[in-house]
Amino acid sequence: MNRLFVLTLFMVGVLLSGVKSGEAGGSLFRLGYLEHTGAALCRIAQLKGEYAQEGLKVELVRFSDSRSGLAALEQGTIHAGAFEVGEGLKAIAGGKGFRIIAGGGIPTATGPLAELDDRVQQRLDLSGIVILIPATGGAGEKETLTRLTAALVRAYRSSRAEPELLRSKSVGTDQPIIHFDPYPDYYRLERLWKRLDLHSSTFPPDFLANHVYEEIYCDALDRLLDSAPDDNVYKELSGKAVCVPDCCPKNKKQ
């Protein structure tokens, strides 16, 4: 009887471990990133095993400039990429069809010149990092992207708990201070869009909104908050995000 019990437990264990490794061992997700401190969350997520925690197998692909990264995204050699927001928005306005699903690091101007001249910060804003995906995805796209975004949010949480992680992933020696925020923030992107004067009269009024997929970030954050409702970092991020509220009762007798 005892042997049967142990054997059953062993079989259940084998089955469960198979399910888990199957989830983590699905098809490879190629995530491009710019060699830029603002893209550090992508590398921290790999270092801390956050992708695997979310059941994703991610290969990081390094790019030295945003244009070549966006070209790879368009060609389909990478599935998503962490590139400069200014270049990303220009590509969207140019009809590339990319969508922004998350934010990253935004350089912050410091020093006396920054205080005197707003244009310094404006230029830095455009070099902030966002996560872009191609125009359309296949079946299961939303779930994969939600997991990817959740991994980046978890990386952000790790970076808050261990600031040395960010220092270890910084690029160059004389970098401005980087403010990290995984929230894509449509309204911030709209301000940059207007500043770059990218809106064309031929675009519909919701053209930019159609290229900012905030629902992914909101779903990822909801999921993380559900698993850790008292987590201060997740609560802080939730407080900043503008998400469509959950509205609905379960449709069953209760």
Add this chain to the structure above:
Amino acid sequence: MKSIVAVFLLLSLLATASLAADLPKLRVGYIPEPAHGLYFVARDKGYFKEEGVDVELFQFGSAAEGMAALKAEKLDVGTFGTTAPLLFISKGSEFTFIGGIMIGGQAIITRPERLAELSGHDLKVYKGKKIGLVKLSTGDVVFKGALKKAGIDYKKDITFVEFGTAAAVVEAVKKGAVDAGLVWPPHFSLAEKNQGLKVAHYIEEFYPKYTCCRIVAPTAKVNADKETYRRFLAALIRAYRFYKTNENETVAIYTKSLKIDEDIIRNETYVKRVAESNPDPLRKGILEFWQHILDAGYIPNDYPIDKHINIDIYKQALDSVVKKNPKDKIYQEMLAFYKKNN
């Protein structure tokens, strides 16, 4: 003789089927809230068909999914709260509010031992308290609106704790992590029934007739076919009359359609009257709601929301129903209500 009657009946049935097939179609999205029940009344009592519109109802599990379906033109019209359509419109989506489905409905729950402390009809009882809510839910927005109207600086005097779902708010109240929580139907009824919590206040007590779920449709579709939307609203106006005058049958229709306990539906709809199923667009209420969102600092930019509210179609629908029933007291009350709120 029997065969002649049978042929006549068959022809009548075929004619009816043919008429229904010719009616303009509307795909309508809704979320399973008891106060959204006018759709089921209009369907089950045959008002949609009588008014000349063939309605197909689609239930959604979240407002975000419903709005996405509306944006993708998989729906012709839908009710997904007030915040969700306002957020979409403020980002450039071409939607128009044409009516409503629910007024009121939000409640503040607490533990039984805290009830006395929060009693009375003065919002000052919430000063210094920690209140759980779902950010940007109707309860969040209108409660803050009510506090502002009462002259309370809620950013200074009250601590709000945000949760992802109404269920999480209920759990936090139960555990004592917050002093009270803002939730919507049927969550507060379920919290009372299953968790032993108590409703301290309905927000309606402080903010009468505030807007909840609105009927919204793609602007291009509305402009292209106003008559079909008028017929749709006329059917809902007649459903409203039925709901006001046929309690038992309405409860049965809501219960069957929503699969929520009958006692909860009866209690919310007719005993405590925590929410009203009402198709009025409440233009003034939508604009106030938007202002409360801006005041709370949730959205940085104002937007010309009024351009996205069409009250004329509802008025034409109401006029058409009144014309057929000029002395009906309920329709006259709806007319007066429309004039006051639009």
